[in-house]
Amino acid sequence: MSDVSRLPGPMDDVWQWQRLGACRGMDSGVFFHPDGERNPSRSRRTEQAKQVCRGCPVISECRRFALASREPFGVWGGLGESERRTILERRDAVTMPGLVAVS
Numbered sequence: 519m520s521d522v523s524r525l526p527g528p529m530d531d532v533w534q535w536q537r538l539g540a541c542r543g544m545d546s547g548v549f550f551h552p553d554g555e556r557n558p559s560r561s562r563r564t565e566q567a568k569q570v571c572r573g574c575p576v577i578s579e580c581r582r583f584a585l586a587s588r589e590p591f592g593v594w595g596g597l598g599e600s601e602r603r604t605i606l607e608r609r610d611a612v613t614m615p616g617l618v619a620v621s
């Protein structure tokens with residue numbers, strides 16, 4: 519018999535929020551850019567995704583997940599890729615002050 523004592527416990531609670539997302543069942547192409555997409559198409563698509571997020575009951579959970587997992591692509595929790603990158607860079611600069619680049 520397999521020893522499962524070292525496996526993580528049930529993860530259902532961790533992912534429960536995704537079932538409640540306003541984007542559930544929507545075309546993921548609204549939230550993730552296709553290859554070669556340029557402005558202004560990107561700006562329009564991103565704004566459309568953020569509009570969905572604004573009415574989402576799990577926006578905080580989604581945003582927290584995307585930042586914690588350093589999700590590089592798409593709109594998550596109402597934040598675009600560059601917005602999340604900026605937040606993470608600022609957060610990293612605070613938690614690792616020795617690594618702050620001088621600009």
Ligand code: SF4
Pocket residue numbers: 536538539540541542549570571572574575576577578580581593594595596
């Ligand atoms: S916040 Fe946006 S991306 Fe996240 S679950 Fe809600 S609608 Fe989807």
